[in-house]
Amino acid sequence: MNSSELNQQIIFVTGKGGVGKSTVAAAIAWSHAQAGQKTLLVELGYQSFYxxxxxxxxxxxxxxxxxxGLDVALWSGPECLREYALHLIKVETLYRLFFENQVSRSLINVAPALSELAILGKVTSHLRKVGPEMTYDCIVVDAFSTGHMLALLRAPLGMAEAIHFGPMxxxxxxxxxxxxxxxxxxxxxxxxxxxLPVIESLELSKGIHETTGSNPVLLLNKFLPIPGVLIKTQLESSFANFISATQERQNSALKKLSQPNVPVKKLPFILTSKSWEIVDTLAKEFIHA
Ligand SMILES: Nc1ncnc2c1ncn2[C@@H]1O[C@H](COP(=O)(O)OP(=O)(O)OP(=O)(O)O)[C@@H](O)[C@H]1O
Ligand SMILES: [Mg+2]
Incomplete structure (x- = not known):
C-alpha cells in the first residue's frame, strides 16, 4: 500500500427522514467522481434505495x-461484522461456530453497538489498513437519519470505554x-x-460536533430561488400565495441560520421527476463549490 492510498476521504450525509439524504449523497459522490476521484457511494441497511x-x-x-468512476454498495451491520470476524478468525468454519450459533447471534442482537461499530470499522478499514483493500479516493456514506446517526457515531466511544485492552x-x-x-x-x-426542520438539523449538527469535533455543513435542500422581481400582481392569486408562503418559510429558516460557525449551502429544487437528472444537476453545485 503506498502513501497516496491513505488520502482516502470519508463523507457522511445525514439528516431527518425524507429530506433528500440519498439524493444529495449520490450528488456529492458523483461530483467527486467527475473530479477524477474513484468514488464509492455506500448506503447503510438491508434494502437498497439506489x-x-x-x-x-x-x-x-x-x-x-x-x-x-462511481461505484455503489449496500452495507448492513451483520455483513460488515461477518467480514471483519472472518478477517480476524480467517477460518470460515470457526467463524460459523462462533457467529452463527444461537447464543452469539442473540448477543449481536442485544448489542446493536457492535453492528454499528462493524459498519464504521468497514468505512474506515482502508485508512486503518485492516481487512480487504478498498482503493477508493472517496467514500460517501448515505448514512442513517438523526437519532440513529448519533448512535452510530457514539458506538466507538461507548465500546472504547467498555473495552480497554486487546485488538478490539x-x-x-x-x-x-x-x-x-x-x-x-x-x-x-x-x-x-x-x-422547524432547520432547528432539528442544528441539534443534529451539535450532536455530531459534540461527538467528533466536526462542524457539519448544513444543506438546505429543495430551496426555491424566488426572484425579487416576481411581484404578486404578475401572478395568479393561488400561485402568488404559494410563492409568498414559500418565501416566508425559507426566510425564517435562513434567520435561524444567521449564526456564525454554521456553514450553510442552498441546494435548489430540481423540477423534474427523473432521478439521475436531479442527481446530475445537484452534483454541479458541489463541483463549483
Ligand atoms: N433538490 C431536489 N430537487 C428535487 N427533488 C429532490 C431533491 N432532493 C431530493 N429530491 C427528491 O425527494 C425524494 C426524497 O429524497 P431521498 O429519497 O433522497 O430522501 P431521504 O432523506 O434519503 O429519504 P429517507 O429518509 O427515506 O432515506 C426523492 O424522490 C428525490 O428524488
Ligand atoms: Mg434515503
Missing amino acids: QDYFHLEKVSYKPTSLKP GDQTRAIFEILKDSAKTSFFVVSLPEE
Missing part, C-alpha cells in the same frame, strides 16, 4: 458500477481517531429550508 432509484440490476455488499479496544480507538480527523472525515446534514 437499486430502484437508478434502475440498477442489483446493489449489494460488493460494489457495483453506477457511472464511470485498539481498533475501536483507531476508528474514532479517523472520525475525529477533519482532514479525513466530513459531515453534511441535509435539511428542508423551513424553520
